[in-house]
Amino acid sequence: MTTVTADERPEHTGGPKPLLDGQQSQGRTVLVHIFVLAPTLALAAAVPLAWGWGLTWLDVGLAIGFYLLSGLGVTVGFHRLFTHRSFRADRGLRIALAVAGSLAMQGDVVSWVADHRRHHAYSDKEGDPHSPWRFGTTPAALAKGFVHAHIGWLFGRDRTNAARFAPDLLADRDIARIGRLLVLWTVVALLAPALVGGLVTMSWWGALTAFFWAGLVRVAVLHHVTWSINSICHMIGEQPFASRDRATNVWPLAVLSMGESWHNLHHADPTCARHGVRRGQVDISARVIWFFEKLGWAHDVRWPTPTRLARLDAAPRAGAR
Incomplete structure (x- = not known):
């Protein structure tokens, strides 16, 4: 039987509410297909397009800038603030993080949080929306599970x-x-880089290349990095801390995921504001939270302590396969 911690327990009153809330509308389903497939196709075309033309330092700078803005909006905002409440933020910062995360084109903030809280409540068990262990443990089942989770x-x-x-x-x-303004943020996510690229170069070509690299390709890369936390980080890697599921640490993803791939500690202690807690474990998101705290914009940050970590070390492990 699944045990749900206080942090993961769904907040509701008036009796139990169902896990699901009907089905996605046909329009929303079409949008999901577009959001996923269009950037992925753009990523597949990126290498030959870059071969000798169509890519400038401006495009690279815009792609990195929008990757950090939207990625940190997801990791710091959608994940650590809104889902797990690992810190509290002033109203302006909450709004800014919600908008920044919406520029990642990973769905609206409320649905993202609902999905992720459900994932933690039923991690790697029935009810988890994206466990790679859903179909079993045979090679064929794990291959199918990887595609499902990713x-x-x-x-x-x-x-x-x-x-x-x-x-x-x-x-x-x-x-x-x-x-509710997801369509607006989607337009901004794709056209803002194009606008900057066009204004800086004063050309339609500059707008087009910025749209491609800092819009479509940037979204595709961030998508696959985020999805890798769902798939790879529940299949292979290290489990230095005790968790009741198969969440692991996968160090090669640490920088691109801005600290999210230290996934084992996160599942062992979901409310902790820092996921990379050991020497050498880069956690850019935690550093950003620390910066916000120093500015006075974030407070009540749930930082790791030796006692907190020692308790996790002592608990039994689920074990990754």
Whole structure:
């Protein structure tokens, strides 16, 4: 039987609410296909396009800048702040992080949080929306599970019940309004780089290459890095800390994921603001939270302590295969 920790327990009153909330609308399903497939096709075309033309230092700078902006919006905002409440933020910072995360084109903030809280509540068990162990442990089942965890689950029609898993965000007028404006943020995510590229170069070609590299390709890379946390980081890697699932650390993803691939500690202690807690474990997201704390914009940060980490070391491990 699955044990749900206090942090992962869905917030609701008035009796149990269902896990799911009907099915995605046909329009939303089409949008998911577009958001996933278009950037992925752009990524597949990136290498031959870059061979000798069509890529400038401006494109590289814009791609890195928008990758950091949208990626940190997801890791610091959607994940560590809104999902797990590992720190508290002033209203302006909450709004800024919600908008920045929305530029990653990973869905609206409320749905993202609901899905992720459901994942933690049922991690690697029935009810987990994207466990790679869903179909079994044979090589064929794991191959199928990898595809499901990495990308396949996004095409499912079932929708996580936000009223059960994210009632706090539904009740937050600022965040709920930002969630409803997903189409606007999608347009901004793709056209803002093009606008900057066009204005700097004063050319349509500069706008087009910026749209391709800092828009489509940047989104595709960030998508696959994020999805790798769902798939790779539940299949292979190290488990230095005790968790009740198969979450692992995968160090090659640490920089691109901005600290999210120190996934074992995160599942062992979901509310901890730092995921890379050992020497040499780069965690850019934690450093950004630290910076916000120094500025006075973030407070009540749940930093790791020796006692907190020692307790995790002493608990039994689930074991990765």
